[in-house]
Amino acid sequence: MSRTYAILGALDREVALLREQMVIEGEQRALGTVFYRGTLRGKAVVLACCGVGKVNAACCATYMLTALGCDAILHVGIAGATGHGLRTMDVVISRELCFHDQDPVMLKYFPARRFFDADPALLAACERACARPGVLTGNLRVGRIATGDRYVNDAAARAAIIADSAPDCVEMEGAATAHAAFAAGKPCLVVRTMSDCADDDTDVTYDNFLERAADQSAAIVLALMDEL
DSSP states (O other), rough: OOEEEEEEESSSHHHHHHHHHHEEEEEEEEEEEEEEEEEETEEEEEEEEEEEHHHHHHHHHHHHHHTOOOOOEEEEEEEOOOOOOHHHHHHHEEEEEEETTTOOOGGTTOOOOOOOOOHHHHHHHHHHHHHHOOOOOOOEEEEEEEOSSOOOOSSSHHHHHHHHHOOOOOEESSHHHHHHHHHHHEEEEEEEEEEOSTTTTTTHHHHHHHHHHHHHHHHHHHHHHHHO
C-alpha cells in the first residue's frame, strides 16, 4: 500500500510552489488553515500552511498524522543559519531536532527526550534528491535543527542558543512537528534553506532571501517525491 505524505510549512510562501505543482483532489478547512489533499509527482499528499510557531505546527502535524491518516510528515521551509560555515541559501536537512527554549524539567515527562531523530529512509531519499543536478543553489548539511518560539535576529540570542544546543540552524516549528510525529509513531523529516544567519543583519537578509530560500526548499521536496 502506498504512503500518504503530510507536507507542512509555516508560511504560505514555503508551500506555494508545492501547491501549484499538486493535483488537488479536495480540501478541508480546520485549525485555522486549509488542508489540500491530492497528488504531487504521483505521490499521495496532504499539504498545509500551519502558521508560525510550535503550537501551530504541532496541532497541524497531529491532525494530519491522525485524523487525516497521513503515514509520514515532511516539514519544509526556511531557517537562520547558526552552524559554522553555513551561509544564506545553504540547506540543512534534519539528522535530529530539539527545542532551544525547553526547560530541563520537561525531560521528566513524555516524551522524556531532548532530541528527535529524523527518519533514516526519508533522510537518505532527501540526500539523493539534493544530489540531483540543479536542485541546490548552496551547500548541503545533514545536522541539528533547534526550534523555539522566538524569531532570532540578534547576535546575543544567537550565541546563547549555540551555547545551549549547538544547532546548525534555528527556526520556529520543526521540533514541534517532530515531537508530534514521535508521539504518533510516524516518520518525520525537516528540510530548511537558510534565509539569514540569525544575527544582527537578519531583518534585511531575511527580506532579501525569503522567497528564494522558501522556493529552494520546495524544489527539494519535489525532487524528494521522485525518490520515494
